[in-house]
Amino acid sequence: MYNILVIEDDEKIADMLSAAIAKYDFAVQVVEDFRLVLECFLAVKPDLVLLDVNLPKFDGFYWCRQIRAQSTCPIIFISARDSQMDQVMALENGADDYITKPFDIEIVIAKIRSQLRRAYGAYAAGQEQERTVTSAGIVLYPERFVVSCQGNSIELTQKEAALLEVLMLKEGRVVSRERLLDLMWEDQHFIDDNTLNVYITRVRRKLKDIGIGDRIETVRGAGYRLIPELEELP
Template sequence: MYRIFIVEDDEKIAVILRGRMEQYGYEAAAASEFRELMPQLEAFTPHLVLLDINLPYFDGYYWCRQIRMRSSMPIIYISARAGEMDQVMAIENGGDDYITKPIQLELLMAKVRSALRRAYGEYAALPEKTGGGDADGLAGSGSAVRYGSSELSAHGLKLHLSRSELEWKGRKIELTKNEGLLAECLLRKPGHVIPRESLLEALWDDVQFVDDNTLTVNVTRLRKKLEELGLPKVIETMRGQGYKLSEDVLREGAAT
């Protein structure tokens, strides 16, 4: 049974969410104290977190970063903030998805099921145990990685699949789950345009519920990571088509 931890300071909403999760067969618990969330998380060992942004003491962005220091479990933001920058910040701070209030419960459940399938179920490469936590006390720690133990490379740019880590000229940088999936799609066909639809399907199996802007945000995050490695503009946007990994930029970078 998957465990869902709800971080929502509106008690009525928390009760509704907990009831809906249990209705669908999940074990659910809601945060009871918002000054210190991590002990509650560690005690419950969830597989997925539903996280509000406007919280007492520290906001949801802060807690998402704290969770990401220990775990790659799926985190879905639930917030009344509907602005584009709020969603960008949510993803930049480590979130996997975002849903606005008032909550459409069936849409939320579709996103929850999708995230759990990607992280632990039929779309995960490695089987996951759901009966207990990992060594650090969080069931999702490191468990959402989809990859095997190989690597992909193109003109010196390497993606270590088992670690979801990019390497360029000896420099390494860790990727989130979605960044790793995007990098994998692009590195499997360097120089070829990967359609937006293909990338959406690779990241989210319930594509009909995904805002196309979410893909753009994830690509932007991956571009920033590549820029930190010394590869600006290596991901090219092909208007009306998709994205491609520029072999010319890689060759030029390798030669310098």
């Protein structure tokens, strides 16, 4: 049974979410002391987090960063703040998805299930050897969300790993924005135009952190491609 942690200071919304989620056979924990959000997260060890932006003491962006420093578990924001900037900030701080209030609980459940499939579905095979993807001098461990190069490694979020995997598998070839969105998100209708740009920026930054130059090329009007290792960087 997957365990969901709800970080929401509106008691009515928190109770509604926890009751609805429990009906779908998930275990649910709700944070009660907003001074101890990280401590609660570490104690509960949830498989997925639902996180509000407006919280006492520190906002959801702060707690998202704290959680992301400890774990790659899926983080979905649920907030009444519906501006494009808020959604971009959530993604920049490590979130995997963003739902605006008022929301349809069926959409929340669908997004929870989608994120859990992407995060943990690969382990259903049990004893299979860990899968790796190697391209352009980069080694990706898509089941652990880790990328490495020449002994240096860094953790990715689920969607960062999914994005990089697609580009690595298509090394040297352009992958359209539409194709990337189709592969990374099952419900494109809810994705802001800037979302993919944010993820590309984050992956580029993380590759740079482990000593890899900017191998992700933007092909204007077409999409993105991973520059082959032997091809000269611009």
